[in-house]
Amino acid sequence: MASHPDEKRHIVIIGGGIIGCTSAYFLTRHPSFNPKFHSITILEATAIAAGASGKAGGLLALWAYPPSIVPLSFRLHAELAAEHDGAKRWGYRSVQAGSIRAKAQSDRLETPKADSGTGSAEWNKLPKQDEASLKSLEKKGIPEDLDWFIAEGLTEYSSIGDADATAQVHPYQFTTSMAELAQEKGAEVKVGAHVDSIDYTGGHVKSVTYMDRQTKQIHTIPATDIVVSAGPWSSHVFPDIAVDALRAHSVTINAHVTPYVLFTDIELPKDFGAQDGKKRKHGRRVNPEVYARPNGEVYVCGEGDELIPLPSTADLVQCDPSRCQDVVDYVSSISDELRTGEVTAKQACYLPSIPGSSSPVIGGTGIKGMVVATGHSCWGIQNSCATGKLVSEFVFEGEAKSAQVGAMDPKIYM
Ligand SMILES: Cc1cc2nc3c(=O)[nH]c(=O)nc-3n(C[C@H](O)[C@H](O)[C@H](O)COP(=O)(O)OP(=O)(O)OC[C@H]3O[C@@H](n4cnc5c(N)ncnc54)[C@H](O)[C@@H]3O)c2cc1C
Incomplete structure (x- = not known):
């Protein structure tokens, strides 16, 4: 269900890999996003692109899989590169x-x-x-x-x-650029913030607790929406999904x-x-x-x-x-x-991959406010843009609008 535009939302993204960062980017570009009412925070345990997103090859291909999101993502990569000078900024060609x-x-x-x-x-x-x-x-x-x-x-x-x-991108440069472009529109990025637990008692998300790895202090922040995008670590923060x-x-x-x-x-x-x-x-x-x-x-x-x-x-x-x-x-x-x-x-x-599937999971979980986007296997760089766009639709409109992703519904695997 779409939310009221003036409703206060605290959107917390767990993981600053390519999926978390493109999610933040597309959330800040969604027509319903209003920084007066909506906060977006990426909690990243190590550094932006510290995992596979900073160490991948960076190939984008129309013959990648799964076909339900590949063409959308391939096109969005081209559009982002044209809009933000991706050729210079992240080696798009x-x-x-x-x-x-x-x-x-x-x-x-x-x-x-x-x-x-x-x-x-x-x-x-x-x-x-x-x-x-x-x-x-x-x-x-x-x-x-x-x-x-x-x-x-x-x-x-x-x-x-x-x-x-x-086509190709330099994955580290692309991921860090997505984080910077999201920050320019109001997203906050906390690095060294290791998420320890999520409170979703009562069937809806309430808060996220993380440790600041430098000060060792524990913080709990309120959340109306949580995006679990911690790549292979996603099941450490949300054990209902195996990765x-x-x-x-x-x-x-x-x-x-x-x-x-x-x-x-x-x-x-x-x-x-x-x-x-x-x-x-x-x-x-x-x-x-x-x-x-x-x-x-x-x-x-x-x-x-x-x-x-x-x-x-x-x-x-x-x-x-x-x-x-x-x-x-x-x-x-x-x-x-x-x-x-x-x-x-x-x-x-x-x-990261979902056992028994060659596709990622993208979508709601049945827990109000909890969206999961993970398990992108070999094609997470290619499929990052479509995933980020779909995450923004799940958060602000309650459903996917840009592609049919029913087969990637996390609930199938929970
Ligand atoms: C060798 C190799 C080559 C590849 N080449 C390509 C390619 O050419 N094209 C392509 O499309 N794909 C490629 N891929 C796949 C792609 O790299 C991955 O699918 C993609 O990077 C996954 O992104 P992610 O954001 O889900 O995960 P990750 O990049 O792993 O990011 C997850 C982030 O979550 C953070 N995190 C973990 N736990 C917590 C916590 N508790 N609290 C806060 N933060 C946390 C981590 O520090 C990490 O930064 C390749 C992968 C590999 C391994």
Whole structure:
């Protein structure tokens, strides 16, 4: 049900990742938002974009999933970039996505360190390409401007859609910009504010209690509306929704290269990483994703793992440098540009997903004033804008207006 425009509202957003920040942005741009009557506060336990939202690749694609929100979100990304100079501010640009097959060049490959632990197991791909997008792969000759790979090693190139169907942002810059743009219209951002509990006794939200991690003081603030958008930590603050967390490592490398986002299939030498010393018929295949960015860096992400459970806060996420080094070594074995570029970041983060679903949950919970938006898996950057817009509609109009999201109703999973 839509609320009366003069009704006082205290909207509290839990989590300052991309979902919390786009929610704040679209709430401040909703026609019913009136800063005289409505307050919006983001409570973020660590720092804005401290989790996956600051460490993701940043690919946007019309062939992403779920189809009920992808086109809306893709369009909103383009509109926001046009309105706020996203090209400059967060590296928005259209980009060609493709997949390559390549053979690692032994003379460019370091011997794996004994402790990397990734020597022979099958690569655990992040589930970015669903069946439909795999079907849309179109085998082509190697494009002339894809000149940053060692020609002898590059055996195949397939494009995924055309460049109109794919774009990219720098996720950290985009997320922090969304927070700043929301603040410009009156939203408040509290960082280092770890939410400990939500009071929703009596079937409607009343308050949120958080700890200021610097002073260790506990604060309780009133809330008429709560948006649970704490990514993989969402179930820590609202246990009625289960959220899985998958760790993934990534690196950034300084290299000025042509604009491609590439899913790779690299065949390592037969004896590489074989712990039993035996020669195999084929080398192990590894699949790092490689994203050229307009700021002269290339982002590369590795495989998913479940070796270390999600820690209590984003600043405690453990990064295993040997896993990052593996990824650097793999791409170095097929590209001299990446081999000689300076590695500027080695990092890890957790992907949030809803058990048994490839879609996020977005919507009301049956508890008056409680909206949940989480579980965006591999496509949270792409689907952030639609999610933020829908959250603003759930809060101010009581229902989704811009897309049909009944299948993502959190109540199905509670
Ligand atoms: C390696 C990798 C590559 C990816 N590449 C892409 C891509 O190319 N395109 C794409 O669309 N998606 C991509 N994704 C997915 C995307 O990054 C995620 O879906 C998205 O970032 C999730 O955003 P979120 O805001 O829900 O969660 P998060 O980014 O995890 O944010 C949650 C926030 O909540 C805060 N928080 C947690 N607990 C509390 C608490 N108790 N109180 C207050 N705050 C709290 C955290 O500190 C954190 O800042 C990728 C993900 C990974 C891991």
